[in-house]
């Protein structure tokens with residue numbers, strides 16, 4: 086499973102009815118719009134063009150599926166926390182996420198992407214609680230760590246670890262640009278995705 090060379094885009098779903106078959110195992114990437122989710126997916130799979138990277142936070146409310154191997158998937162969830170989104174879009178996002186987390190049996194873990202300069206926010210905490218409600222694993226990538234000095238990065242890491250440790254959630258520094266923490270994140274993914282169906 087540590088070889089992601091054959092990763093490929095499967096499909097996008099705008100509704101729960103469009104999700105790919107709920108078999109095997111998948112790990113979802115979640116985070117605020119612009120947190121660096123797509124960039125993280127590209128970095129851990131080693132495929133720079135796989136998930137689109139945008140400077141303008143997207144409004145598309147799509148769940149994107151990528152296949153690593155038969156019955157092993159990465160899922161790019163729609164971002165949240167973008168201030169200018171109309172209520173109707175926000176409500177639709179909420180409903181989509183609620184149903185996805187409630188029903189999805191193949192979802193075994195959540196990789197939460199959090200901009201290291203912001204740290205954990207309330208919506209991030211809600212995502213972690215959602216994931217844990219289904220007895221799933223969770224791990225936090227503190228992204229864009231290259232934007233922080235070393236002292237500050239360590240401080241944010243310690244604070245996040247302290248908050249998450251009680252729930253058994255790991256946290257690490259991550260920078261796609263500096264290639265920091267990429268192997269560590271891949272190791273977490275591999276451990277989650279390995280094993281039987």
Ligand SMILES: Nc1nc2c(ncn2[C@@H]2O[C@H](COP(=O)(O)OP(=O)(O)O)[C@@H](O)[C@H]2O)c(=O)[nH]1
Pocket residue numbers: 116117118119120121122123124125137138139140142143164228229230231232259260261262263
């Ligand atoms: N400095 C820095 N910028 C990053 C990093 N990862 C992502 N970004 C930038 O953050 C912006 C949003 O990234 P994107 O992956 O599209 O975020 P998403 O909305 O969460 O999918 C883009 O301009 C990226 O180039 C990183 O590790 N370091």
Ligand SMILES: [Mg+2]
Pocket residue numbers: 122123124137138139
């Ligand atoms: Mg994205």
